[in-house]
Amino acid sequence: MKDTPDTGLIADLTRSPIRAPSQAAAKSVAADLKPLAADHPEIAAILASAGAPRDFLLAALALSPYLRETALIDPRSLALALSLPAPYLVARTIEEARLCWKNGEGLPVGESELMGELRRAKRRVSLTLALHDLARLIDARHTTAALSDLADAALASAFDHLLRGGHEAGKLTLPDPENPCENSGLIVLGMGKHGARELNYSSDIDIVVFFDPDAGIARDRDEVGEVFARMVRRLVRIMQERTGDGYVFRTDLRLRPDPGSTPLAFPVDAAMNYYESRGQNWERAAYIKARPVAGDTGAGERFLKELVPFVFRKYLDFAAISDIHSIKRQIHAHRGFGDIAVKGHNVKLGRGGIREIEFFVQTQQLIAGGRMPKLRLRRTDEMLVALARARWIDTTTARLLVESYWYLRDVEHRIQMVRDEQSHTLPESEAELARIALMMGDADTASFGQTYVAVLARVEECYAELFEKEQGLSGGVGNLVFTGDDDDPGTLKTLAELGFDRPSDIARIIRTWHYGRYRATQSVEARERLTELTPELLKVFGATKRADEALIRFDAFLSGLPAGIQLFSLIGNNPGLMSLMVTIMASAPRLADIISRKPHVFDGMLDPGLMAELPTRDYLAERLKTFLEGARAYEEILDRLRIVALEQKFLIGVRLLTGAISPERAARSFSHLADLIIGAALEAVAEGMEEAHGRVPGGRVAVLGMGKLGSYELTAGSDVDIILLYDHDAGADESDGVKPLDPVRYYTRMTQRLVTALSAPTAEGILYEVDLRLRPSGNKGPVATSIRAFAKYQAEEAWTWEHMALTRARAVAGDASLCGEARALIDEVLAKPRDRTKLLADLTEMRDLIEQEKPPRDIWDVKLIPGGLIDIEFIAQYLSLSARAGGWLPAPEDDEVTGLLVGADVDQSFAALDHNECTSTDATLKTLGPDVLGEEVTETLRAALALWSGHAQIVRLCTEGDFAPKEAPAGLIDLVIRAGQAPDLASLETDFKSTSKRVRAVLRQVTG
Structure with a gap:
């Protein structure tokens, strides 16, 4: 125990923050305290003074009959509370309570003695906290935490007593009788406010008790359940039976699984089975705050860790949020808390009350906690801060709710301090309400009521913004009736006003939904959700340029859904997502198909920071790591990789679709994601190989990314071009596992497994x-290549086109040292002097061959058109090879390309290009182009590259096929026009044609 601190004393108050209801009431308290002064000099000193400490003490005891009674019963505790700081006195009392199950010699005390000690500790802590709280020397944060710590200590001491008693009676065999709870397998979880360390001044405590039969402490395994059930019954008596010393905490066990038909103590395996198979959404919410508070706390932590997938789901289930909201509505309906008021208002359950803040937090945790571990905190105030830091809510809302929460907790505590009643309701009478107002430090009930109502209104406003969905079918947009077989004239008028050209067809489609003709709308609940959603859905669809077309595509999407409740709940609870859904339906059938097959990909759209967060490599790596946490089995890892890759591709695409990121950033993000996925798959494959065949001595693996992967130019639909390189010790003949393989077969098999892992x-x-x-x-070559064979091939056998492809190569995964060696090897190969005439001839021949074998479909085929992406890539690869090679072999004097050289040192330009970036086409043009082609030509090429790449990114994101304006969705045409920065499609087509000619002219100049 630390030395007694000398600050924060009631005796040192310079002014009283509260005042007595009347002089007569203060005099009455003074008269009651006067006889105590003789034996307690601390009390005598304050009574003899004429300052703030005396005024405060008389006011506090006059306002609270319970505190007055407690002070008279236990004047020693009053004396200590007046003369010692609360943190010190409370901590010392709690420590004593924790150990009171045994005497000074370490022997167990009797049950009646234990009960007395715990009750006296509760009385001292309660009196100390209440006085210091009223004196504003501590606040509600300290009060709630200290009361929770006391509950922990009391439970732990009681269970130590009970376990030790069972041990001495021969019913149990404890691993360590001196520390009975340790390794006992007895799990005691504090729930609700107890678990969050937020107990009220007069709270009961909600606990759940489990036991592990395999812990082996029960002598008779068949009786273990009954032994622990009896123990819990005795625990309840120890904690809540009223004696001359009062009670410790009322104890509630109703949060255990199926409390109406289950024992007071529950086996852990049965509990886990229950939650996995029958657990309810309200139980998920309850377990957000669960905390091991007594018993075998290590076993409790392990139990809660296993329960994480039940509480915080990887996939969102917005039906759960509706369940939570319905509980709140039921509370209002049952208790009649429909209006904000002062007299008779329930500060916990009423409108704008504490429960609304708690629901606000818990629902967000249920939404996001499975995907964001940082949002799994227990305390309400800490969670509000965490939600703001995660950009889930804005900082203003977080600050407002935190301040409101603790203000309301202050009010709640003062209600309970008056008579130690478990009440949350403000008094109806003016006199009793004045008591609460004075305890809050307000001058009168009017002043208190004004502040109180303002706080309630602020909370109600935040809560309403989050949950306001209870609008009628029409939603304020006019007639919307879809019953019967005939069109309702008013409904057709409303649909036309909303922006639909064929209202009768739209009405027929919506009737199809409500008749349950699709699998997604067959259940009653699904149809109810969709009915609630329909008015807003029609408003958003109607605001698009081609409303009918967008809604018809959404209808096609619905018709293919296997189920609808989750999706309808999702977009119904998040109106902002509805607009995005409409955008996808109107412009991106590929994304619409992904959502219909895997609705969970839409979950990530709930992150409010999504559009502000750039999908950088670090950002994607963090999400990949979080999603793979806990996955051990090979198949599970691959499945999780597929889930997270599909989701992140979708979210990158959504950012591109909405204009939150540029096509260049999207390409880089798609490439970073592929790097990370390939790396994780390679790691899983390598572990599997080692498990089956051991390791090849000195074995190392590196994966080279080629093509668009290597140049950071992947699209949403790109495949990946890779080469697997390996190396090993010179004398390694085979791997060292139980089923050894020679290196060639070993790495061949590893490559085949990697390909399967990625593409199966x-x-x-x-x-x-x-x-x-x-x-x-x-x-024709082996699927895996040794680094030495790769070097030899590239130096002696590779064709010019292979060296051109090598300019875009980069190591994307594998052993860092081998990746570095591969990079150096590639640089060495590409730096060798070249015959300029042969290079240009080969380049021309390759481009002509591609043009013959793969002619472009039309001007929208930006990869293959003359002057398209391939032309620009060829030019960049030519520049890269030229710069890397440095000096040239002798070339004809009349070389026409000489006219393009402007005399700069190309070697120096290439040296300035970061090797990590040198594979990018744009980076190559930007760095090398000005010195070889001139500034103006370079900018022409870079602008064309941006135009083609932007078009390709949008088209590959939105469709599986090619862009054909006559068949393309209307929204896609709008996106293509936007990406091309053109006023309309005809202007864009003209721009494409002129750009194509300019780029082709540059290629002709380069090739001569």
């Missing part, structure tokens, strides 16, 4: 189509 279809889809054709010798 499972229930969760595929990760990427994988292309290995850029490896040495193409499809």
Whole structure:
């Protein structure tokens, strides 16, 4: 125990924050305290003074009959509370309570003695906290935490007593009788406010008790359940039976599984089975705050860790949020708390009360806690701060709710301090309400009421913004009737006013929904959710340029959904997402198809920081790590990789769709995601290989990304071009596992497994189509290549086109040292002097061959058109090879390309290009182009590259096929026009044609 501090004393008050209801009441308290002064000099000193400490003490005891009675019963506790700081006195009392199950010699005390000690501790702590709270020397945060700590200590001491008693009676065999709870397998969880360390001044405590039969402390395994059930019954008596010393805490066990038909103590396996199979949404909410408070706390932590998937789901279930909200509505309906008021208002359950703040927090935790572990805190105020830091709510709302929460807790405590009643309701009479107002430090009830109502109104406003969904079917937009077979004239008028050109067809479609003709609308609940959603849905669809087309696509999407409740709940609880859904339906059938097959991908849209957060490599890595946490089995890892990859591709695409990120940023993000996914898959495959075949001595693996992966230019629909390189000790003949393989077979099999891991279809889809054709010798070569064979091939056998492809190569995964060696090897190969004439001839031949074998469909085929992406990539690769090679072999004097050289040192330009960026087409043009082609030509190429890439990103995101304006959804045409920064499609087509000609002219100049 630390030395007694000398600050925060009631005896040192310079002014009283409260005043007595009357002089007569203060004099009455003084008369009661006067006989105590003889034996307690601390009390005598304050009574003899004429200052703030005396005024405060008389006021506090005059306002609270309970505190007055407690002071008279236990003057020693009053003396200590007046002369010692609350934190010190409370901590010392709690420590004594924790150990009071045994005497000074370490022997157990009797049950009646234990009960007396715990009650006296509760009385001292309550009196101390109340006086210091009223004196404003501590606040409600300290009060709630200290009361919770006392409850923990009392429970732990009581269970130590009970376990030790069972041990001495021969019913139990404890691992350590001196520390009975340790390794006992007895789990005691504090729930609700107790678990969150937020207990009220007069709270009962909600606990749940489990036991592990496998802990082995019960002598007779068949009787273990009854032994622990009897123990809990005795625990309740120890805690809540009223004696001459009062009670400790009223104890409630009704939060255990199925309390009407289950024992007071529950086996852990049965509990886990219950929650996994029958657990309710309200139980999920309850377990957000659960905390081991007594018993075997290590076992309690392990139990809660296993329960995390039940409480915080990876996938969102917005039906749960509706359940929570319905509980709140039921409370209002049952208790009649429909209006904000002062007299008779319930500060906990009433409008704008504490429960609304708690529901506000808990629902957000149920939404986001499965995906964001930082939002799994227990305390309400800490969670509000965490929600603000995660950008889930704004800081103003968080600050307002935190301040309101603690103000309302102050009011609640003062209600309970008056007579130690478990009440949350303000008095109806003026005189009793004045008592509360004075305890709050207000001058009168009017002043208190004004502040109180203002706080309630602020809370109600925040709560309403979060949950206001209770509008009628029409939602304020006019007639919307979809019953019967005939069209309602008023409904057709409303639909036309909303922006639909064919209102009769739209009405027929919506009747189809409400008749339950789709699987997604067959259940009553699904139809109810969709009915509530329909008015707002029609408003948002109607605001689009082609409302009918957008809604018809949404109807097609609904018709393919296997179920609808989750999706309808999701967009119904988040109106902002509805607009995005409409955008997707109107413009991006590919994304619409993803949502229909995997609705969970939409969950990530709930993150309010989504559009503000750039999907950088670090950002994506953190989410990948979080999602893979706990996955051990190979198949589970691959499934989780597919889930997170699909979701993050979708979210990157949504950012691109809404304009939150540029096409260039999207390409880089798609590429970073692929790097991370390939790396995680490689790690899982390598672990599997080691488990089955051991390790090859000195074995190392690196994966080279080629093509668009290597150049950070992936689109939403890109496959990945990779080459797997390996190395091992020179004398390594085979791996060291029980089923050894020689290195060639070992790494061949590893490559095959990696390809399968990435591209094999499972229930969760595929990760990427994988292309290995850029490896040495193409499809004829081995699927895995040793670093030495790779070096030899590139130096002696590779064709010019292979070296051009190598300019875009970069290591994306694998052993860091081998990645570095591969990078150095590539630089060395590409730096060798070249015959300029041969390079240009090969480049021309390759481009002509592609043009013959894969002619462009039309001007929208931006990859293959003359002057399209391939032309720009060829130019960039030519520049890269030129710069890397440095000096040239002798070339003809009349080389036409000489006219493009402006005399700068190309070697120096290439040296300025970061190797991590040198594979990017744009970076190559930006760094090398000005010195070779000139500033104006370079900017022409970069602008064309941005135009083509932006178009390709949008088209590959929104559709599986090619862009054909006549068949394209209206929304996609709008997006393509926006990406091309054109006023209309005709202007964009003209721009495409002129850009194509300019780029082709540059290529002709380069190739001569």
